[in-house]
Amino acid sequence: MKVTKPKQGEAIDARASALREEVRMIFKNVVEPLDQLELIDQLQRLGLDYHFHDEINRTLKNIHTGQKNETWEKDLHATALEFRLLRQHGHHISPEGFKRFTENGSFNKGIRADVQGLLSLYEASYFSIDGESLMDEAWSFTSNLLKDCLENTVDLDLQMRVINALELPLQWRIPRFDAKWYINLYQKSGDMIPAVLAFAKLDFNIRQALNQEELKDLSRWWSKLGMGEKLPFARDRLVASFFWSLGITGEPHHRYCREVLTKIIELIGVYDDVYDVYGTLDELELFTDVVQRWDINAMKELPDYMKLCFLSLISVVNETTYDILRDHNIDTFPHQKKWFNDLFECYIVEARWYNSGYHPTLEEYLKNGFVSIGGPIVMLYSYICTEDQIKKEDLEFNEDLPDIVRLACEIFRLSDDYGTSSAELKRGDVPSSIHCYMSETGVSEEVSREHMMNLIRKKWAQINKLRFSKENNNSLSWSFVDIMLNLIRAGHCLYNAGDDGFSVEDVVAKDTLVSLLVEPIPL
Numbered sequence: 001m002k003v004t005k006p007k008q009g010e011a012i013d014a015r016a017s018a019l020r021e022e023v024r025m026i027f028k029n030v031v032e033p034l035d036q037l038e039l040i041d042q043l044q045r046l047g048l049d050y051h052f053h054d055e056i057n058r059t060l061k062n063i064h065t066g067q068k069n070e071t072w073e074k075d076l077h078a079t080a081l082e083f084r085l086l087r088q089h090g091h092h093i094s095p096e097g098f099k100r101f102t103e104n105g106s107f108n109k110g111i112r113a114d115v116q117g118l119l120s121l122y123e124a125s126y127f128s129i130d131g132e133s134l135m136d137e138a139w140s141f142t143s144n145l146l147k148d149c150l151e152n153t154v155d156l157d158l159q160m161r162v163i164n165a166l167e168l169p170l171q172w173r174i175p176r177f178d179a180k181w182y183i184n185l186y187q188k189s190g191d192m193i194p195a196v197l198a199f200a201k202l203d204f205n206i207r208q209a210l211n212q213e214e215l216k217d218l219s220r221w222w223s224k225l226g227m228g229e230k231l232p233f234a235r236d237r238l239v240a241s242f243f244w245s246l247g248i249t250g251e252p253h254h255r256y257c258r259e260v261l262t263k264i265i266e267l268i269g270v271y272d273d274v275y276d277v278y279g280t281l282d283e284l285e286l287f288t289d290v291v292q293r294w295d296i297n298a299m300k301e302l303p304d305y306m307k308l309c310f311l312s313l314i315s316v317v318n319e320t321t322y323d324i325l326r327d328h329n330i331d332t333f334p335h336q337k338k339w340f341n342d343l344f345e346c347y348i349v350e351a352r353w354y355n356s357g358y359h360p361t362l363e364e365y366l367k368n369g370f371v372s373i374g375g376p377i378v379m380l381y382s383y384i385c386t387e388d389q390i391k392k393e394d395l396e397f398n399e400d401l402p403d404i405v406r407l408a409c410e411i412f413r414l415s416d417d418y419g420t421s422s423a424e425l426k427r428g429d430v431p432s433s434i435h436c437y438m439s440e441t442g443v444s445e446e447v448s449r450e451h452m453m454n455l456i457r458k459k460w461a462q463i464n465k466l467r468f469s470k471e472n473n474n475s476l477s478w479s480f481v482d483i484m485l486n487l488i489r490a491g492h493c494l495y496n497a498g499d500d501g502f503s504v505e506d507v508v509a510k511d512t513l514v515s516l517l518v519e520p521i522p523l
């Protein structure tokens, strides 16, 4: 069926293409490497970079191979910005350049007053590769100094940027979640380019309207399913699930991926509550077994609420299998079935632990927990729903959960526990990573939380290392790894921003969501 666009929609599209071409010309005319880097950084923060992938990649490639001048070499901000952007896009650059700002292995006290430089070095330090001690030093040096300088900085906008960065670094953020905030800062900044600003606002609104449409369709799916009423104990948070999928990929052409991920995440949330909160152990053992057999005839053994769970599961898997087979000529059914079986296997382990009062060690807990958090299954669905060409061998490589996937999912587990474990403990649930470590070592909750944050940083550095190592390059594309990491970035944004350790429910009701999905930017 052909859908005719309303006149107003056509005018907006035309305006957007005109602005896009104008920005492309502006990009082309910027020649100084530092100016180019600043522009790329701004486009990324404004959420516009997806329009200019080719330009960005070409420019960074040239900068990577080009020569730097002397002024550049004395500029901490320039050195750090170059380091961060090159590494972000897969160009290996050594941290040697930072040695110019050190004395006897420690950063020079002389750079204390350069708040912009410190901030850039702080952001760069999150791109460190495990084992780079200079970058560890950069992180502790800058995070301490930035906290101190908050009291003295006079420039209010710079202060806001420092607060925002200390809350979460760029490497851990989803730029689109902060795009509105940044547009506001950019609008006031001295190097603002009107066409870039206008395009950022318009593009934000266009994507918002698209997302609203997607959410409307998904809400229809969810209310028709009726699980909210039939399983009132389980979470009913379609908007939150959509929000996760939007974090994983916000690009307009990944609409199908957002649709599937929202459904999967919403259902996983319900099944997780069945295992954690509602089901008796006997029922759960039975359910796990029926799903293992994937046998519709065996369904009669289940209580009605579990029949609904099983049927909703089969239905979404069948539908996705159909779509992928139609569009990619590959049968993903055995894979999808395996992903759910692996997930439920880990859910049941936790249910058994809880029911027997067993306290696992942190290591034992994490070995199960990196799967039970749902990271692997969501990453695998992201893979089949975003790749232009799904290859069987790549799918299998991914499915075996190589180190980079495992590390990412461990981070996801740790940051979920960071945000949700207090509520879970009160309600009655398996002890979280924080509590496993407390009973194992006898430390306080505060110390244990600090330990988890250090572990998270360490695991990120290990991921950065693997991204640059040969053995991971064959199967996982740079851009897919980014999509995969977006899941844990969304986790950081929802669980770890600020010190209050809030949970998703609270956040979702908060400003981020309304501002992202409801309120357009006045043009």
Ligand code: 0FV
Pocket (backbone or CB within 6 Å): 244, 265, 268, 269, 272, 276, 372, 373, 374, 375, 378, 416, 420
């Ligand atoms: C986890 O719930 C949950 F719902 C998450 C992380 C939302 C998004 C899920 C995915 C993207 C998979 P909960 O804290 O109850 O999980 P655990 O495993 O702690 O029961």
Ligand code: MN
Pocket (backbone or CB within 6 Å): 272, 273, 276
């Ligand atoms: Mn749970």
Ligand code: MN
Pocket (backbone or CB within 6 Å): 272, 275, 276, 350, 372
């Ligand atoms: Mn659970």
Ligand code: MN
Pocket (backbone or CB within 6 Å): 416, 417, 420, 421, 424
């Ligand atoms: Mn949790």
Ligand code: MN
Pocket (backbone or CB within 6 Å): 424, 429, 430, 432
């Ligand atoms: Mn838990």
